Amino acid sequence: MMTRTIGLLTLITAVLSGCASEPVVPSVETKRGDRVGLLVDIGEGPLHTHVGTTVFNNFEKKYPYRWNLDAAAADTLSKALSAAGFTVVNLENEGMSHASVGTLLVADGEKWKVAPGKEQLVRDLLDRKGLKALIALKETRVTTALECAGGPCTERHANASGLYTRSFLGSTRYHAVAAYGLNVYLLAPLADLAKGDPLRTILRMPVVPIGSYPAPAKFDNLTEAELAPARDAVLDFTRQIGVEVARALNPK
16 A cells, blocks of 8 residues: 555556656675665654645644654664665664754766765774665754645645645545655665665655544544554655665665
């Protein structure tokens, strides 16, 4: 089900984005056991983002429920990469953070280069830690919908992972949203594989419809159990992202 959903999202966003050029991605050669670094900084969730019939009905609400998204997403990605034969190194356990990495690589025409000031860090990741690649997942504002109805299109957004709902004239649609910014830094040769398809397209609008969502008792005060389907869908989406990252790193 999740694979079909992602495939549909890929098709829709590819059509919407037209024929945008893709950054040049070099040939990838990996072998079983290659070391891949992992950094995850996506908060704990959940956020309920709602768009109503008018702007006066819009709201977002942060809930205190402990989704443990950071640990759960890191574990999900690690399992997907390990299943593909990679040795996963959780760099947070070694004192690194997403902030310390920042933007590691940048596009320079048709090539990739190390971002200014990051040369020593890349050498350390390659030589001291023996990494083939570094995967960095960061919470970010994402597009949840593109609505076009006889006029200029309107983008909808969510600022954090959780539940995204859209109501119009008494009808409500429920979606899980994974507010992910992803970099898949290939260190030798240099490239950010997340800037090329299919990862770029999949993450352009990272929302997953939740079928048969039971109407909550209080729409603006959801229980932890009522939000659980969104958490399950976010982690299932994360698992599929892990599979696609593994394919990008080892396309054979």
